[in-house]
Amino acid sequence: MNGLASTGIVVTGIGIIGSLGIGRETFWKNFLAGQSGIKPIQEFDPLESKIHFGGEVEGFRPKDYLSPLVYRKMGRASRLAVVASLEALQDAGLEINDLNRDRIGVFAGTGYGNSGLTDEYFVSFMEGGPQGANPLLFADTVPNTAGSHISLYHRLRGPITTFCQNLISAELALIYACRQLQAGSAEAILVVGVDELSPIIMHAFSVLKGLNSSINPILGGGLVLGEGACVLVLERREQALYRRAPIYGEVAAFALNSGVTRAGHFEKEGRAMKMVIQECLVKGGDRRRTPDLISLSADFSGELDPLEFRVLREVFEYDWSGIALSPLKYFAGEYAGMGALRLAILLLAIRDQMIPPTVNPDQLESGTPWDRRYLPARPGEINQGLLTGFTFGGGNACLAVQRV
Amino acid sequence: MNPRRVVVTGLGVIASIGRNRIEFWKNLIAGRTGIGPFDLFDPTGFRVQIAAQVRNFSGTDYFSRREIQRLSRADLFGLIAAQEALGDAGLENGFESPDRVAVFLGAAAGGIYSTEIYRQEVHQRKKGRHPSFLLSFPFGGLADQIGNRYGLTGPRATINTACSSTITAIGLGFDWVRDGLADFAVTGGAESLSQLTFSGFNTLKALDPQPCRPFDRQRQGLSLGEGAGMMILEPREKAQARGAKMYAEILGYGTSADAHHITAPHPEGYGAVLSMRRAILQAGITEAAVDFISAHGTATPANDPIETRAIKQVFGERASRIPVTSIKSSIGHCLGSAGVLGAEAAILALLHGVLPPTLHFKERDPDCDLDVVFNQAREKGVDTVLCNAFAFGGNNSSIIFSKLR
Numbered sequence: 001m002n003g004l005a006s007t008g009i010v011v012t013g014i015g016i017i018g019s020l021g022i023g024r025e026t027f028w029k030n031f032l033a034g035q036s037g038i039k040p041i042q043e044f045d046p047l048e049s050k051i052h053f054g055g056e057v058e059g060f061r062p063k064d065y066l067s068p069l070v071y072r073k074m075g076r077a078s079r080l081a082v083v084a085s086l087e088a089l090q091d092a093g094l095e096i097n098d099l100n101r102d103r104i105g106v107f108a109g110t111g112y113g114n115s116g117l118t119d120e121y122f123v124s125f126m127e128g129g130p131q132g133a134n135p136l137l138f139a140d141t142v143p144n145t146a147g148s149h150i151s152l153y154h155r156l157r158g159p160i161t162t163f164c165q166n167l168i169s170a171e172l173a174l175i176y177a178c179r180q181l182q183a184g185s186a187e188a189i190l191v192v193g194v195d196e197l198s199p200i201i202m203h204a205f206s207v208l209k210g211l212n213s214s215i216n217p218i219l220g221g222g223l224v225l226g227e228g229a230c231v232l233v234l235e236r237r238e239q240a241l242y243r244r245a246p247i248y249g250e251v252a253a254f255a256l257n258s259g260v261t262r263a264g265h266f267e268k269e270g271r272a273m274k275m276v277i278q279e280c281l282v283k284g285g286d287r288r289r290t291p292d293l294i295s296l297s298a299d300f301s302g303e304l305d306p307l308e309f310r311v312l313r314e315v316f317e318y319d320w321s322g323i324a325l326s327p328l329k330y331f332a333g334e335y336a337g338m339g340a341l342r343l344a345i346l347l348l349a350i351r352d353q354m355i356p357p358t359v360n361p362d363q364l365e366s367g368t369p370w371d372r373r374y375l376p377a378r379p380g381e382i383n384q385g386l387l388t389g390f391t392f393g394g395g396n397a398c399l400a401v402q403r404v
Numbered sequence: 405m406n407p408r409r410v411v412v413t414g415l416g417v418i419a420s421i422g423r424n425r426i427e428f429w430k431n432l433i434a435g436r437t438g439i440g441p442f443d444l445f446d447p448t449g450f451r452v453q454i455a456a457q458v459r460n461f462s463g464t465d466y467f468s469r470r471e472i473q474r475l476s477r478a479d480l481f482g483l484i485a486a487q488e489a490l491g492d493a494g495l496e497n498g499f500e501s502p503d504r505v506a507v508f509l510g511a512a513a514g515g516i517y518s519t520e521i522y523r524q525e526v527h528q529r530k531k532g533r534h535p536s537f538l539l540s541f542p543f544g545g546l547a548d549q550i551g552n553r554y555g556l557t558g559p560r561a562t563i564n565t566a567c568s569s570t571i572t573a574i575g576l577g578f579d580w581v582r583d584g585l586a587d588f589a590v591t592g593g594a595e596s597l598s599q600l601t602f603s604g605f606n607t608l609k610a611l612d613p614q615p616c617r618p619f620d621r622q623r624q625g626l627s628l629g630e631g632a633g634m635m636i637l638e639p640r641e642k643a644q645a646r647g648a649k650m651y652a653e654i655l656g657y658g659t660s661a662d663a664h665h666i667t668a669p670h671p672e673g674y675g676a677v678l679s680m681r682r683a684i685l686q687a688g689i690t691e692a693a694v695d696f697i698s699a700h701g702t703a704t705p706a707n708d709p710i711e712t713r714a715i716k717q718v719f720g721e722r723a724s725r726i727p728v729t730s731i732k733s734s735i736g737h738c739l740g741s742a743g744v745l746g747a748e749a750a751i752l753a754l755l756h757g758v759l760p761p762t763l764h765f766k767e768r769d770p771d772c773d774l775d776v777v778f779n780q781a782r783e784k785g786v787d788t789v790l791c792n793a794f795a796f797g798g799n800n801s802s803i804i805f806s807k808l809r
Contacts, residue, residue, distance in 0.1 A: 073666070102678060106661065111542065113564075118600075122520065125603045126527050130449035135607035139667045139796060141600065142512060142566045143543065148797025151661040157675060159682075160661040160799050161572050164511070164543035164564040172561045179579065185682070203526070204538050256559035257503060260552050263474055263545070272557055275503075393548035395560045 005285035006252055009178045012245040013092025013233030014344045015084035019055035019226050019332045024087060028348045032377040034357050037332040038224050049202035053215040055226025055333020056197050073136055074149055075114025076196040080229035081146040082153050085190055088231035093245055094188060096154050103187040105158030106151045107177045109170030111336020113143030116198030146194045158186040167391035170339030175254045177234050187239060193340030194229035212300050220302035220366030226333020230341035248347035252400040253284035261394040266303045270311040273396050277315050280398035290319040291386035293349055295342040299329040302366060309361040324358045339389050346385035350403050355380040405584040409640040411650040414493025415748050416485035419631030419735045420456035424488055429752045432760045433781040437734050439615035439627045444597050452611035455597055456629030456736030476515025481632035482546040482594030489634040494648055505556040506586040508577045510569025510593035511543045512740030517598040546594055558586050568793040569593055571743035571801035575657035577637045592744040594632035602628055616703035618730035618762050619776045621769035623703040629736020633744035652751045652805040658682020662798025669706055673714030679800035680718045687804045691719050696786040698750040700794045701730025702737055709771035729777040733763035743793035750789040754807050757785040
């Protein structure tokens, strides 16, 4: 990747909670070690679902980080988001004070927000009738509450928004944050991608036959649900340099489009998927550039995975063999707001010059158990990373990041 | 690329007082309200039993039985409004470059009413609906429905910031068209009444047993409503070149967080002031240019005086001379689509020189001492309107439209 363009927006802080660990470095270390976050579900009884495993965050105790007064009314997604924001802000060394709190924003991406609490509220209504519904739960049923709790906790009054666009929710939040920072609407924006595992989400994906049936997932057998929160601190490069903040990397380019699909499905031919990657590369300055590492959307889906591999092969036909492909969802499970976590992993790979576990699609045969056939993590030069965001329903996103 | 001027060239509406923009506007300025008893679900046992429902509605009046199989009530509203808006903009036959058309929507509870029906059947262990009913569950579903139906392959996004969602979504569309990232934006949103929101606002005692009375001293809360509003945005030069009718220009928008409380607004309206000022700043105008305000005006005891205070902070001594209205007294609080419906009413006010009324006023509230257009529409030519939408989580949005100059 030569002659790079840039958005001028850098990432200076990362906070992670996920199925591979609580805390940025723990998660990263476990991912590099090739551990799997896909395990039997412990936190709830997945009653109505035939699937009893997923990429669950284990051992998350909000009281270790927050006062009960703060977290007791929050759903799990809100708790995960706020705790991840603590780590991200500390990492960025961004001190919030009365001079800057009006200029720091919060952009969230989530598929379903506090889905467990929302269902709990609705069940309280169904069982207790109009007088039995629990008012304490209602406030956190709106998906924007995860981002709102971050703004509330840190008293941030900059621009705020939440995207709910299926599996590209966090990618949209990242892209909109870059644009708002470029426009000078904020000094810094905390971008959070978050979702929680809950009985209702397990049930919904299960009855729609979208889930893999084996804890040792079958390739093409359907996705494995996960959960987590990742918060990234984005700011303009000049500001980060001015305050001598650590810089993980820079957003080089981004692109968005969509394909025409049937409800709940991916684009058949992958034409728009191909175009969104090419547009991102063009915006990044060179259409024929090759990223060192690609964070895949692939999620064990029979529709998506072969399509994504084919699309990438067509786009990078000139240098296919030199690209490392990282399927984080194979290790950690999937959630709708996962784009922020996937971008964080690209940036950690750039920081440590470590290529995380990768797959060779030629060895992945649909219908067979994955058997964790991956190439282990290894040192390698990574200057540029690319993230593909493809979702059922048709939306596509692509982001390129680079070393500063 | 230099920023482009962005105009609104198509409007589509479905609400309790009208199934299209013409009926909506006629009934709005005639002072009709859609708030009353409703039958979408049984409200027996609730403290409040009224809402603004789109009555006698059947999706088959608009689409084939097959087409509506997997669509929620909100999806249907949204598709109807989008169809009208595209037709109004003269784009019903499609776009030359569909990859340059963005679909940016807002939603709060969106199509959750359909999901509730399925959820109740599961809870009662009934063998009920086909699980495909759950396909309307994701909030981004309507953007996909519109994009896929019209073959639009530009960016798609759904913003969910509760009651301010659609103002932010229009702002996002404005951004993309202004900066040349898209040539058109289909923007707006849809919302249906649902048991979740109806019971939720009931439990919070935020509903008025009578049709809501924004800015009235006796107000007791909001009335819920449902409906959809869609707008077509495009660059002014392109609209001119294709001879499109132009309703208004978008000048700017702003968002902010209260950072105060998850449901209650900041007592001094700090976030509301910020969002209004950010919109004015981006619009490149001064406060003096704003001559009409389409208020959030929910009629809750907390919102109206705080919004009044915020308007006074922004507009100073002029605040009491700027006409203000809240159409929620006519169509109820449509949550996710409240913003776009208020904005469409404001745009039609710019066009016709008539300001829609705030109904059910009886007694002046000294804490809401603005020039509210009480009870009757007012004939008054206005040039620039500010629309507010504030939400749970302290998520505020404001946007400014002006007559074409």
